[in-house]
Amino acid sequence: MKIALAGNPNSGKTTLFNVLTGKTEYVGNWAGVTVDKKEAPLKGKYAKGAGKVTILDLPGAYSISPYTGEEAITRDVILGEAPDVIINIVDGANFERSLFFTTQLLEVGIPVVIAVNKSDILTKRGNEIDFKALQESFGCPIVAITANMETGIKALMHKVIEVGKVKGTQLAPAIQVTDGEEKDKARQRYISELLLKVMVKRHDTSKITLSDKVDRIVAHKIWGLPIFFFVMWAVYAFSIEGLGGYLSGFVNDVLFGEIVPNALNGFFEGIGVDPLLQALIVDGAIGGVGAVIGFLPLIMVLFFCLALLEDSGYMSRVAVLMDRYFKKIGLSGKSIIPMIVGSGCAIPGVMATRTIEDDNEKRITTILTPFVPCGAKLPVITLFSMVFFPESSWVGPSIYILAFIIIIIGGLILKRLFVFEPANSFILELPEYKVPSIKHAVTQMFDKAKGFIIKASTIILVMNTLVWFMQAYGFNFQPVDNQSASILASLGTILAPLLIPVGLVGWQLAATTVTGFIAKENVVATLAILLAAVSEESLHAPGGELTTMFNPVTAYAFLALNLFIPPCFAAIGAMRSEMGDKKWLWRGLGFQLSVGYIVAILISQIGTLVVYGKTGVGFIPAILVLTAYAVLLTVLFKRADRKRNA
Amino acid sequence: MGATLVVGLIFAGILFFAGRKAFSDMKKGKCSGCSSCSSKSSCTSVDIKEIKF
Numbered sequence: 127m128k129i130a131l132a133g134n135p136n137s138g139k140t141t142l143f144n145v146l147t148g149k150t151e152y153v154g155n156w157a158g159v160t161v162d163k164k165e166a167p168l169k170g171k172y173a174k175g176a177g178k179v180t181i182l183d184l185p186g187a188y189s190i191s192p193y194t195g196e197e198a199i200t201r202d203v204i205l206g207e208a209p210d211v212i213i214n215i216v217d218g219a220n221f222e223r224s225l226f227f228t229t230q231l232l233e234v235g236i237p238v239v240i241a242v243n244k245s246d247i248l249t250k251r252g253n254e255i256d257f258k259a260l261q262e263s264f265g266c267p268i269v270a271i272t273a274n275m276e277t278g279i280k281a282l283m284h285k286v287i288e289v290g291k292v293k294g295t296q297l298a299p300a301i302q303v304t305d306g307e308e309k310d311k312a313r314q315r316y317i318s319e320l321l322l323k324v325m326v327k328r329h330d331t332s333k334i335t336l337s338d339k340v341d342r343i344v345a346h347k348i349w350g351l352p353i354f355f356f357v358m359w360a361v362y363a364f365s366i367e368g369l370g371g372y373l374s375g376f377v378n379d380v381l382f383g384e385i386v387p388n389a390l391n392g393f394f395e396g397i398g399v400d401p402l403l404q405a406l407i408v409d410g411a412i413g414g415v416g417a418v419i420g421f422l423p424l425i426m427v428l429f430f431c432l433a434l435l436e437d438s439g440y441m442s443r444v445a446v447l448m449d450r451y452f453k454k455i456g457l458s459g460k461s462i463i464p465m466i467v468g469s470g471c472a473i474p475g476v477m478a479t480r481t482i483e484d485d486n487e488k489r490i491t492t493i494l495t496p497f498v499p500c501g502a503k504l505p506v507i508t509l510f511s512m513v514f515f516p517e518s519s520w521v522g523p524s525i526y527i528l529a530f531i532i533i534i535i536g537g538l539i540l541k542r543l544f545v546f547e548p549a550n551s552f553i554l555e556l557p558e559y560k561v562p563s564i565k566h567a568v569t570q571m572f573d574k575a576k577g578f579i580i581k582a583s584t585i586i587l588v589m590n591t592l593v594w595f596m597q598a599y600g601f602n603f604q605p606v607d608n609q610s611a612s613i614l615a616s617l618g619t620i621l622a623p624l625l626i627p628v629g630l631v632g633w634q635l636a637a638t639t640v641t642g643f644i645a646k647e648n649v650v651a652t653l654a655i656l657l658a659a660v661s662e663e664s665l666h667a668p669g670g671e672l673t674t675m676f677n678p679v680t681a682y683a684f685l686a687l688n689l690f691i692p693p694c695f696a697a698i699g700a701m702r703s704e705m706g707d708k709k710w711l712w713r714g715l716g717f718q719l720s721v722g723y724i725v726a727i728l729i730s731q732i733g734t735l736v737v738y739g740k741t742g743v744g745f746i747p748a749i750l751v752l753t754a755y756a757v758l759l760t761v762l763f764k765r766a767d768r769k770r771n772a
Numbered sequence: 773m774g775a776t777l778v779v780g781l782i783f784a785g786i787l788f789f790a791g792r793k794a795f796s797d798m799k800k801g802k803c804s805g806c807s808s809c810s811s812k813s814s815c816t817s818v819d820i821k822e823i824k825f
Contacts, residue, residue: 397775407783585794591787 127179127290128207129168132200132231133215134224135186136557138243140164141273142215143183146172146283150573151183162477163203172283176290182209190230204234211290212238213282218248218270219558221255225317226310228264233298237289238266241282245270247558253325260324265297274563337559341443350447355527357435362522365428366508373423374508378666382416402598402605409658410594411587417654417665418582418647421505425578426571428504429470433570437562441466446556455537461491465533468495470574471502472697476704490540492704493714494533496693497721499525501574502581502646503689509650509666514681516668521682525689528725532690536721539759543766544713581645589644590651593637597656609659626744627751628687628723629680629730639687645694679737683730691722724755 131139140151147166168179187197190204204212214231216224221242231238242248248255248270261268267285271278303312344353364370387408394404435441448462460482468475475495482488499507511521596614600606609615610633618633618640625635634656641648653672654665665672676684692698692715702711727748734742742748 394775394779397779398773399779400776403776403780403783407779411783584790584797588787588791588794 127176127211127287128182128209129179129211129213129286129290130182130184130204130207130209131213131215132184132204132227133186133243134188134217134220134227137186137215137217137220137224138273139186139215140183142213142241142243142271142279143181145273145276145279146181150569163199168283172280173287176287179287179290182207188227190227190234204231204236209236210293211286212236213286214238214240215273216240216242218242218244218246219251221248221253222317222321225321226313229299229301229313229317232264232266232296235295235298237292237294237296238264239282239286239289240264240266240268241273241278242268242270243273245278246272246275256324260320263320263324264299274566340559341556344440345443345446347450350443354444354447355523357440358526359519359523361428361431361435363519365424365431366511366522367519368427370424370427371508371512373427374421375666377423378417378420382412382420386412386416405598406591406594410591410655413658414590414593414651414655415582415587417650418505418586419579420666421508421650422575422578424508425501425504426575429501429574430567430571432469433567434562434564436466437560437566439557439559442556451534452537455534456541457487457490457537461487461494464491464495465498468498468500470500471577472496472498472500472693473700475500476697476700479704486544489705489710489714490537490544492701493540493717494536496697496701496718497529497532497536497690499529499689500646500693500697501578502694505647505650506642506685506688509653509672510681510685512666513668513670513672514676514678525685528686529690532721532725536717540717542763582647585645586647586651589641589648590655593641593648593652594655597659609656625687627731627748628683628726629734629742629744629748630676630684631743632675635675635684639691642688643692643695645696646688649688677738679733680730680742683726683733686729687722687726689722690718690725692718720755724752727751 131143133139143149143164143166144151146168148169149164149166151164162185164183166181167173168176168181173179182203184200184203185197187200189197190201203209212231212234214228216228228238228240242255242257257268257270267289269278269282269285271282273279299316301309301312301316303309307315344350346353390408390412391404394408444466445460445462452461461479463481464475464478466475467478472495475498476492479488479491479495482491507522507525511518515521593614596617597609597612598605599613600611601613601616606612614637615633618635618637621636621640622631622633625631625639634653638649638652638656641652650665657665657671672681698711698715701714702708705711705714731742731745731748734740
């Protein structure tokens with residue numbers, strides 16, 4: 127038996143899907159989180175006597191006639207795959223509006239069971255619905271549930287399986303279209319008239335609620351943005367300086383700094399393993415992977431805090447807040463959702479651009495989303511914060527502010543180059559504020575931790591082993607006494623001149639940046655391997671070996687370079703898929719590369735002038751690069767203007 | 773020599789499986805290239821059909 131979950135965005139389909147299947151798919155307290163269909167078997171306790179039951183979670187849709195990419199997926203599955211039963215999740219917090227899609231689903235002919243979710247909100251607001259009368263009008267069963275509290279689920283599934291076994295045909299509601307009336311208008315009229323009959327009590331929508339009062343502060347046009355930055359600073363300070371930092375310090379310095387390497391070295395020496403193999407395993411594999419895994423506690427604390435914030439409904443207000451700024455650069459607030467999702471990982475962030483209807487807006491958002499620091503970049507940010515700015519809690523949040531500025535300026539440039547029409551208006555449904563679920567936050571936290579560990583034990587392990595081999599061996603495949611004669615040094619030397627305008631000298635930094643293209647955590651892992659060969663000091667120690675390669679200004683510039691140049695390979699693949707056009711992919715990658723490079727040059731050269739009162743390394747090459755970039759932009763702007771005026 | 777061989781083989785085995793997993797995930801468009809990714813199945817494989825109004 128195949129059961130599809132369909133309903134409006136943010137009605138709680140994925141929450142119900144997770145409850146029914148035991149999965150931990152990403153749930154967000156805003157519309158547009160699910161942009162792809164998901165499939166999993168129904169948990170045994172709900173499938174009694176039904177045999178094999180598959181649950182399909184579909185992206186949210188307001189109508190069966192698709193307007194956006196993910197709505198098209200929902201339509202295709204419902205009409206093409208013909209599930210045995212459709213569970214239509216109706217949002218109790220937006221009851222009337224949800225019924226528009228319900229009436230369309232009832233016309234498809236597939237048996238429908240309506241699950242009124244968030245029934246607690248419905249009751250709390252003082253609404254009362256005569257479900258029996260509504261059931262008779264729609265000709266299908268209706269069950270009230272609260273998916274996040276798992277109430278009413280057994281009753282719902284009992285009804286669904288009963289309906290599925292009958293294999294009947296759903297009767298369509300009798301919507302009468304008067305002469306000259308559009309079908310959709312008739313549908314809306316039918317719903318309004320029906321609700322007058324079945325809605326026993328209706329809450330007063332004109333009354334100002336506590337939620338409205340909070341919104342007036344957190345989404346305020348002046349105070350909203352500082353409040354947002356303060357919240358992010360508090361989350362970062364707690365994660366990096368507080369509990370997360372403390373736990374990461376222990377894992378980095380004690381566990382992977384002393385206990386594991388000492389134990390392994392002792393063991394290998396005891397059984398007589400060749401010193402080169404010992405170094406490969408301890409310094410290369412364990413050292414590199416350990417340098418990344420060391421940040422796991424910090425990342426878990428951070429994502430726990432972010433999940434609480436998101437679940438509370440605050441992040442949706444951030445989207446509304448940003449809409450004001452985004453409109454000015456030709457984007458709508460809809461573009462902020464992919465960027466917020468992208469703060470976890472750029473890939474689902476890029477995928478979330480699917481909810482944007484306008485092609486140009488979608489492409490620009492796809493290019494800008496990877497500028498938001500994702501989870502993979504956190505170890506890099508934290509490492510540089512710990513070593514160069516141990517007393518400052520502003521470095522982490524400052525990267526977010528910098529990302530915001532880059533997105534605004536980048537958006538303006540892209541709009542000037544590629545967009546010739548005004549942006550669409552943006553309507554976002556604000557979910558109710560709620561006490562965030564600790565269970566949800568813990569699930570999200572362990573989910574991210576699992577992804578982090580899987581990545582560290584696969585691609586990062588392989589890359590680190592390769593990097594260790596390349597820094598320990600020459601092209602003749604013989605071990606080298608000096609790293610500068612290694613394969614990695616030879617390859618890094620080719621690219622090293624490109625970093626001179628950024629004030630950075632050394633093949634190590636070029637090699638590190640290249641490995642970061644594979645996965646951003648490799649920046650930390652590669653530095654750990656390279657420095658382990660020359661120093662026994664911990665990579666994370668404030669003022670440690672890393673300070674021989676950078677001063678605080680160039681360290682911040684190097685951080686910006688690695689954070690704002692194109693993301694990892696997997697995210698580039700997602701960009702290609704969403705843009706659907708190689709030409710746009712190359713434009714996007716070229717733009718990201720140039721932005722990361724130029725921002726790093728500006729930070730390094732201006733920062734050196736301001737902080738140290740002298741010109742930095744590579745000042746003249748930097749001026750040349752900046753001039754060439756300004757000329758290139760001017761030429762491209764003129765070309766775009768000619769096209770616009772043609 | 774024996775210990776080096778045994779440890780080397782075990783490490784090579786771990787590396788082989790790690791590499792195979794990373795490669796197959798990348799090939800299938802899964803998110804192994806990006807940690808803390810919330811997408812469980814695949815990053816890039818969905819074909820969006822042309823929308824007709």
